[in-house]
Amino acid sequence: MEHDDCGFSHADNRHAEPGVHLSGGEAVKLAVVGVGNAGCRLANQILETEQTTGRDLCNGNTLLINSTEPTFDTTAHVPEARRLTIGDVYWEADGADIDGDPDLAAEIAREEKNDIIRAFDHIEFHEVDGILVIAGLGRGTGGGAGAVVIDHLKAICDEPVYAVGVLPADSEGEQEALTAARSLQSFVSKADNVIAFDNDAWLDGERPTGSAPDNRLGDDEAGSEGNDASSEDDDTADDEASPSRPESDGSGYATVNAALAERLVALFAAGEFRDPSADEYRMDPSDIIRALDTGGVSTIGYASFDLPQPGGIRSWVRALTDRFAWIPEPSWVSAPPHSDEDTPTDAAKINRLVREAARSKLTLPCEISSAERALVVLSGPSKTLSRQGFEGGRYWLEKEADIVDVMAGDELNERATALTAVVLLSNVTDVDRIAEIQETAVEHQQSLRTDGKQYGTARSE
Numbered sequence: 001m002e003h004d005d006c007g008f009s010h011a012d013n014r015h016a017e018p019g020v021h022l023s024g025g026e027a028v029k030l031a032v033v034g035v036g037n038a039g040c041r042l043a044n045q046i047l048e049t050e051q052t053t054g055r056d057l058c059n060g061n062t063l064l065i066n067s068t069e070p071t072f073d074t075t076a077h078v079p080e081a082r083r084l085t086i087g088d089v090y091w092e093a094d095g096a097d098i099d100g101d102p103d104l105a106a107e108i109a110r111e112e113k114n115d116i117i118r119a120f121d122h123i124e125f126h127e128v129d130g131i132l133v134i135a136g137l138g139r140g141t142g143g144g145a146g147a148v149v150i151d152h153l154k155a156i157c158d159e160p161v162y163a164v165g166v167l168p169a170d171s172e173g174e175q176e177a178l179t180a181a182r183s184l185q186s187f188v189s190k191a192d193n194v195i196a197f198d199n200d201a202w203l204d205g206e207r208p209t210g211s212a213p214d215n216r217l218g219d220d221e222a223g224s225e226g227n228d229a230s231s232e233d234d235d236t237a238d239d240e241a242s243p244s245r246p247e248s249d250g251s252g253y254a255t256v257n258a259a260l261a262e263r264l265v266a267l268f269a270a271g272e273f274r275d276p277s278a279d280e281y282r283m284d285p286s287d288i289i290r291a292l293d294t295g296g297v298s299t300i301g302y303a304s305f306d307l308p309q310p311g312g313i314r315s316w317v318r319a320l321t322d323r324f325a326w327i328p329e330p331s332w333v334s335a336p337p338h339s340d341e342d343t344p345t346d347a348a349k350i351n352r353l354v355r356e357a358a359r360s361k362l363t364l365p366c367e368i369s370s371a372e373r374a375l376v377v378l379s380g381p382s383k384t385l386s387r388q389g390f391e392g393g394r395y396w397l398e399k400e401a402d403i404v405d406v407m408a409g410d411e412l413n414e415r416a417t418a419l420t421a422v423v424l425l426s427n428v429t430d431v432d433r434i435a436e437i438q439e440t441a442v443e444h445q446q447s448l449r450t451d452g453k454q455y456g457t458a459r460s461e
């Protein structure tokens with residue numbers, strides 16, 4: 001076991017070696033397993049984002065696991081057969097509810113191991129390069145059962161198991177901070193990497209205190225997902241220009257869930273759009289696996305700017321085919337545009353875009369120089385990509401993050417109407433929010449001891 005500066009011990013279960021084989025060939029494919037309310041909503045949102053962007057991250061390999069109360073609420077894209085409810089026996093016996101208790105949730109997930117393993121039959125493991133377990137870490141099902149689900153997956157498959165762990169907002173309370181601190185520790189020790197998302201930063205502290213899980217803040221109260229970095233160029237739109245913003249899902253998290261899904265899909269499905277004639281600078285999806293091979297906690301940055309759209313019949317058809325990406329496009333749509341259609345984007349803009357992605361509001365804000373590895377992916381129409389600009393941005397990131405060799409690749413997407421840069425910073429160790437959560441957790445645990453209470457909601461009260 002290794003320990004990082006955040007005090008976490010890492011599992012010594014790294015899978016990816018240089019030259020790792022990817023089953024998908026052109027892009028990483030991950031099975032997506034959502035656990036608890038947050039996990040289920042986010043898994044559903046990933047499918048929504050796949051549809052709106054024409055990308056394919058999981059190839060339908062999804063599974064939702066939730067406890068009876070509260071149960072699935074926003075799962076439109078996931079077929080019912082792929083939704084597993086755990087804990088029924090408990091509710092039928094004594095009406096108990098997990099209600100934020102991770103120990104009870106973990107116990108249930110262990111007892112119902114056979115049902116969970118049977119549900120894994122829905123995943124075509126031979127089709128995927130890894131599994132992404134998504135969970136909110138501040139309450140019972142995601143934090144407690146989520147960790148056991150990772151154990152169950154590890155027991156039956158060889159692919160790396162990554163996690164997306166959502167950290168609770170400060171306003172949620174001390175109990176949630178304690179649960180999140182414990183759950184994060186166990187996720188980091190079990191999963192091959194934990195991509196963290198900080199609700200506190202993304203909801204701008206607007207999360208109401210002590211609300212019940214299904215009584216969340218309204219969508220209009222959710223915080224902005226804007227880029228913190230001041231834009232150096234007016235025509236450089238920040239990450240608020242999301243093409244995949246969903247309609248409200250009633251949870252109050254729709255906006256932030258869309259932002260997180262957009263980043264996950266842009267990162268993991270990079271390479272999905274492929275030009276067979278592209279050169280060696282093309283995105284190598286194995287690099288994503290290598291970047292995550294550090295273990296620990298990771299974070300994603302994202303920036304994009306809209307490309308000038310000239311109007312006219314070609315761009316009209318392109319917009320239409322983006323919307324209906326499942327319809328095969330006529331060959332003339334992807335033909336190289338006329339010279340007056342897409343003006344080449346200059347090197348300075350590309351360079352700036354990479355910087356903006358690294359300086360943007362990260363899924364987990366942190367000191368980027370504390371990252372162990374970094375990967376940057378640039379995506380857009382070939383005519384607009386400047387190699388020189390991208391190299392410049394990469395060089396800047398190497399200096400800024402103090403990393404000798406930042407992995408980089410571009411993805412040619414002739415249909416794209418925007419140029420996007422995604423930065424993955426892996427095994428980041430200087431994270432204020434994690435330090436805060438750990439501090440609150442320690443204080444809360446001490447006060448529970450002083451009051452003679454046990455840890456856990458259902459069991460201690």
Ligand SMILES: Nc1nc2c(ncn2[C@@H]2O[C@H](COP(=O)(O)OP(=O)(O)OP(=O)(O)O)[C@@H](O)[C@H]2O)c(=O)[nH]1
Pocket residue numbers: 035036037038039041042067069070098099100101135136137138139140141142143166167168169172176199213251253256257
């Ligand atoms: N970003 C985001 N965070 C969420 C969402 N729903 C809940 N959360 C966060 O995730 C944590 C866990 O909440 P839930 O997912 O509702 O809880 P659970 O894991 O189902 O656990 P129990 O309620 O104990 O059964 C909360 O503390 C919130 O911080 C969501 O849709 N998006």
